[in-house]
Amino acid sequence: xxxxxxxxxxxxxxxxxxxxxxxxxxxxxxxxxxxxxxxxxxxxxxxxxxxxxxxxxxxxxxxxxxxxxxxxxxxxxxxxxxxxxxxxxxxxxxxxxxxxxxxxxxxxxxxxxxxxxxxxxxxxxxxxxxxxxxxxxxxxxxxxxxxxxxxxxxxxxxxxxxxxxxxxxxxxxxxxxxxxxxxxxxxxxxxxxxxxxxxxxxxxxxxxxxxxxxxxxxxxxxxxxxxxxxxxxxxxxxxxxxxxxxxxxxxxxxxxxxxxxxxxxxxxxxxxxxxxxxxxxxxxxxxxxxxxxxxxxxxxxxxxxxxxxxxxxxxxxxxxxxxxxxxxxxxxxxxxxxxxxxx
Ligand code: NAD
Numbered sequence: 617x618x619x620x621x622x623x624x625x626x627x628x629x630x631x632x633x634x635x636x637x638x639x640x641x642x643x644x645x646x647x648x649x650x651x652x653x654x655x656x657x658x659x660x661x662x663x664x665x666x667x668x669x670x671x672x673x674x675x676x677x678x679x680x681x682x683x684x685x686x687x688x689x690x691x692x693x694x695x696x697x698x699x700x701x702x703x704x705x706x707x708x709x710x711x712x713x714x715x716x717x718x719x720x721x722x723x724x725x726x727x728x729x730x731x732x733x734x735x736x737x738x739x740x741x742x743x744x745x746x747x748x749x750x751x752x753x754x755x756x757x758x759x760x761x762x763x764x765x766x767x768x769x770x771x772x773x774x775x776x777x778x779x780x781x782x783x784x785x786x787x788x789x790x791x792x793x794x795x796x797x798x799x800x801x802x803x804x805x806x807x808x809x810x811x812x813x814x815x816x817x818x819x820x821x822x823x824x825x826x827x828x829x830x831x832x833x834x835x836x837x838x839x840x841x842x843x844x845x846x847x848x849x850x851x852x853x854x855x856x857x858x859x860x861x862x863x864x865x866x867x868x869x870x871x872x873x874x875x876x877x878x879x880x881x882x883x884x885x886x887x888x889x890x891x892x893x894x895x896x897x898x899x900x901x902x903x904x905x906x907x908x909x910x911x912x913x914x915x916x917x918x919x920x921x922x923x924x925x926x927x928x929x930x931x932x933x934x935x936x937x938x939x940x941x942x943x944x945x946x947x948x949x950x951x952x953x954x955x956x957x958x959x
Contacts, residue, residue: 619647620942622694623666625655625675628891630927631696638931646935654887660684668938670694671703673918674887677715679707686711692941694934695950697921699857701830705952715950716937720775722926727779729920730825730855733879737914738763738851757911761822764788769821771814771837772828772856773799780825781808792817795828818845823853830857836884838862843869849876855920858884863903870910877912881920890917 624632627650635648649666653659655675661684663669669690671677677685677693682704685693693708695717708715736742739760747754768784770777773795781791781802791808793799794817798810811817818824824846828834838852838861852875854861863884869875883890885901899905907913921930933948940947 617645619645620668620938621647621649621666622668622670622938623649623651623663624670625651625653625659625662626672626891627652631672634927634931635935638928638935642935644935644939646938655681657681657684660688663690664688666690668692668694668941670696670934673697673699673702674891675702676887677703677708679704679710682707682711682713686713692716692938694937696930696934699829700950701857701859703950705950709952714941714946716934716941716946716948717950718930718933719948721921721929721933722923723775723779725923725926726776726855726920727783729881729916730776730780730827730853730879731783733855733881733914733916734763734823734825734851734853737877737879737912740911742914743911763823766790766822767792767820768823768825769794769817771795771824771826773802773810774827776855777825777827778802780827781805784823789823792820814842815845818842819847821847821850823851825853826856826860828856828860830859835859836862838866840865840868843874846874848874851875851877851879853879855881858882858886863907867903867906870907870912877914878907879914880907881916882918883907883915886918 632648632650639646651662655671655677657680660681663685667690669685671693690713692714698717698719700717703715705715740758744758764787767790769792770781771794773781773793778799778801781793785791785805785808793802793808793810794814802808836859843865861884866875866878870878883904889899889901908915937947
């Protein structure tokens, strides 16, 4: 049987290995063709001759790229992630391209990583490790604070936010939640309350953790005004999307002490930087360079999803979506309205 060739943009060895393993295990009639490049207007020509294209978080599928894909005969774009803020879904629909995603590969992986960032940045684990590497075993600069008895604010209480809320609650924190829809699983937990307005929530929180999607409504929601409303010295966590935070405003907040610390797995201009080895090329992004140097900031390269369990689910789900598409069915198709800002 002829194998269906799938073009995988933004491919990395760890990702290819996971797909190859699953394809061989299931004896699926698929062949992954790897491209290290990100999908964009300059690289879309690589998709010529493919029916199915696979992309990840930092590829850009604009209306122009969707038109080009359709002209090349591409009928399906498979996202290897949950978020789809990088895709013009409306344009894809217009050009007859089916877009699918992996709606839940492991919200636990992402939520647990948010907690790792919080514990790391609060208890200065990255600083301790770097001090010891340089022979400094003193405790200077390593004073943290107890989470127990403090207040956390969770913005977005879907899959990842709800797990973070539960873990922080188990730590003995008071948890305030904000979402456009209330998550029924959280409503009966004592010491966990929904608040309708950020104005009410932010001044009370020692930790603010972002778990909402990036869309027109949430773009740069953490700006100077947001930061000004927060409790002085609060810790900001962002494992959702870099575009939620205005990094200029964050840097200013950190400099002035209004932001006490930040744990970030994402960055607003991460596209050309994260997932690459930039030791030779350098970073060329002043704000990221400054953030990386601040001792009260812990940044990781969009790795919150990266567990064996999550990778397995990403691979299985995306291959199943392709199988369904090729047999005329749809699975985990992205609906344009999901990415719209709330009215
Ligand atoms: P989800 O869809 O389960 O939950 C998102 C929640 O945000 C929903 O309950 C939604 O109602 C709420 N929301 C939407 N707009 C809001 C607003 N303006 N204010 C408050 N709440 C709002 O998504 P999830 O699986 O919890 O993931 C959240 C985000 O995290 C995703 O959109 C994705 O961008 C990101 N993510 C990052 C990684 C990573 O590796 N760093 C991995 C997975 C997901």
